[in-house]
Amino acid sequence: MSLLEMQKVSYQNEKKLILQEISLKVAAGDFISLVGPSGSGKSTILKLCCHLLSPTQGKILFKGKDIKQYNPLDLRRRIAYCAQTPYLFGETVEDNFSFPYLIRKQKIDLARVQTLLSRFNLDGKILKNRVQSLSGGEKQRIALIRTLLFKPEILLLDEVTSALDVANTELVEKEIYTLNQTGMTILWVTHSPEQSRKYANILLSLEQGKIKTREVLK
Numbered sequence: 001m002s003l004l005e006m007q008k009v010s011y012q013n014e015k016k017l018i019l020q021e022i023s024l025k026v027a028a029g030d031f032i033s034l035v036g037p038s039g040s041g042k043s044t045i046l047k048l049c050c051h052l053l054s055p056t057q058g059k060i061l062f063k064g065k066d067i068k069q070y071n072p073l074d075l076r077r078r079i080a081y082c083a084q085t086p087y088l089f090g091e092t093v094e095d096n097f098s099f100p101y102l103i104r105k106q107k108i109d110l111a112r113v114q115t116l117l118s119r120f121n122l123d124g125k126i127l128k129n130r131v132q133s134l135s136g137g138e139k140q141r142i143a144l145i146r147t148l149l150f151k152p153e154i155l156l157l158d159e160v161t162s163a164l165d166v167a168n169t170e171l172v173e174k175e176i177y178t179l180n181q182t183g184m185t186i187l188w189v190t191h192s193p194e195q196s197r198k199y200a201n202i203l204l205s206l207e208q209g210k211i212k213t214r215e216v217l218k
């Protein structure tokens with residue numbers, strides 16, 4: 001059984017058909033890169049996979065069960081989504097890291113937070129910074145760390161290195177690969193051909209809402 005499976009999934013909004021009969025199997029431990037021109041439907045696929053959107057046709061199964069049958073909050077803890085435009089809330093960076101603990105009725109684990117900050121090349125003092133004052137690349141990494149404080153089973157990443165320099169991009173790629181090596185399943189949307197092939201085992205290309213090619217890389 002696949003960990004996640006899209007069965008002939010279409011998604012249509014008021015104006016147009018955005019995805020057409022997408023069938024896709026994700027096995028536990030996969031590292032899948034999703035590429036395609038702007039507007040081809042990459043972000044829409046990720047949003048469907050964590051049930052931020054519902055298919056207008058077809059269905060999506062997580063561990064053999066329709067994702068509609070899962071409690072949405074529980075599902076999004078298990079299938080975590082890191083958005084293309086990072087959304088930070090509250091006033092400070094720390095507010096963003098406290099939140100995942102708060103909803104689980106736990107006290108923030110500052111040691112874990114500090115470990116992740118240093119792994120992603122951010123100074124521990126950034127906790128007290130106001131979110132409005134952060135650079136695009138800092139926001140991206142903070143949103144990513146917030147997603148990783150509690151390890152999801154599937155990680156959906158939407159162009160999470162688009163605002164980073166070369167060195168920080170490599171660092172984030174390696175961290176994600178390490179998570180994959182420890183068993184986390186990754187679905188990564190990227191515009192970079194080099195990045196799409198670096199660590200992935202499957203490369204999917206999307207065009208006008210359809211899967212155009214599926215390449216097994218390793």
Ligand SMILES: Nc1ncnc2c1ncn2[C@@H]1O[C@H](COP(=O)(O)OP(=O)(O)OP(=O)(O)O)[C@@H](O)[C@H]1O
Nearest residue numbers: 013015018036037038039040041042043044045084
């Ligand atoms: N909320 C929405 N309302 C209307 N149209 C939408 C909405 N979300 C997406 N679309 C349309 O659906 C299509 C696919 O969008 P999507 O964001 O999935 O593309 P993408 O492949 O992620 O593009 P990019 O590489 O630019 O991020 C686009 O034509 C977009 O305009």
Ligand SMILES: [Mg+2]
Nearest residue numbers: 042043044084
């Ligand atoms: Mg997108």
